[in-house]
Amino acid sequence: MEIGAMVVAVVGVAGTLGASLLTQRGAERTKRREIELVRAHEDVRENLVLRRTCYAALNRDSRQYTTALNRHLHVMREREVEEADREALDAAKSAHRDTYSEAQMIAPDDVLGPATTVNHALTLVYGQVKRLERGAPEEGETMAAVSQAQQEIWDLLREMRAAMRADLGVSSAD
Template identity: 75%
Template sequence: MIIAVAGVAGTLGGSLLTQRGSERTKLREIELVRGQEDIHENRVLRRTCYVELNRDARQFTTALNRHLHVLRERGVEEADRAALEEAKAAHRDRYSEAQMIAPDEVLVRASAVNQALNKVYGQVKRLERGEPDAGETMETAERNGQGVWDKLRAMRAAMRHDLGVSSDGSLDRPGAGQHPF
């Protein structure tokens, strides 16, 4: 009788241990899948943010250059001001989003672009009002505007590296077949 009870207890205990082991394995698999899904979702989120930040920073840069040309050629109208403000607002929104998503390596480059764009924007607006700071001219504003393109390339290279889509960054070097516009 004792042997029979021990045999039944052993069989039931073995089944219980097997079931618990199976449950633990299943939970680990679920956690692994969730972790992979989180990594994928994070990468998709960063990629979307980077695409939009790159686009909006380039459009803001182009809008600043266009505004300088308009200022030089005919004088700025309300529609010109509105276009510049729209480009500035779009960039500001994307940069704010990147501050919450991008890793530090990318943020350093994005911050450099943001600072350069805001510097040029300030120069353009002061020139537009006819109240430039000492040494500010259309030419210095244009040079500073052209300097933004190198910072944009560096930002794009950092974003591509973060996403794992850049092998050596050779396409992101200044002058490596990249048109500034």
């Protein structure tokens, strides 16, 4: 009987210790899962904030670059272009280039496609404006044609903004 009691006591102690160990491991696993879920949620939030900040800057700088091109065309019609005019246009171009470069690293393809279209259109019009300014336009590059191309960028900007808003969940892509 003493051996039986001993076995029962050992099994009882082992069971008690084992249950404690299993409970502790289960609690640790649950805590680890909670931490992983919190981290994943924080990563999603940080990514959303990063995209929102990038999109706001790209939208702003693309619009300002488009406006600067328009202003430069007006200056070219009204008077001689001065260094301050060139600097204003180049500052807008540089700001756009920087935010577009950031978007290339952050934006998903659904947003990057329209952003790239806007970037190409701005680059094309900038080249045309500079050739007109130098008095060396290519065939078909007239003030009216370049002004028309610059105005068409506004539609591209609307498409880019709609893609950004859809990605952020602010509105549908329609």
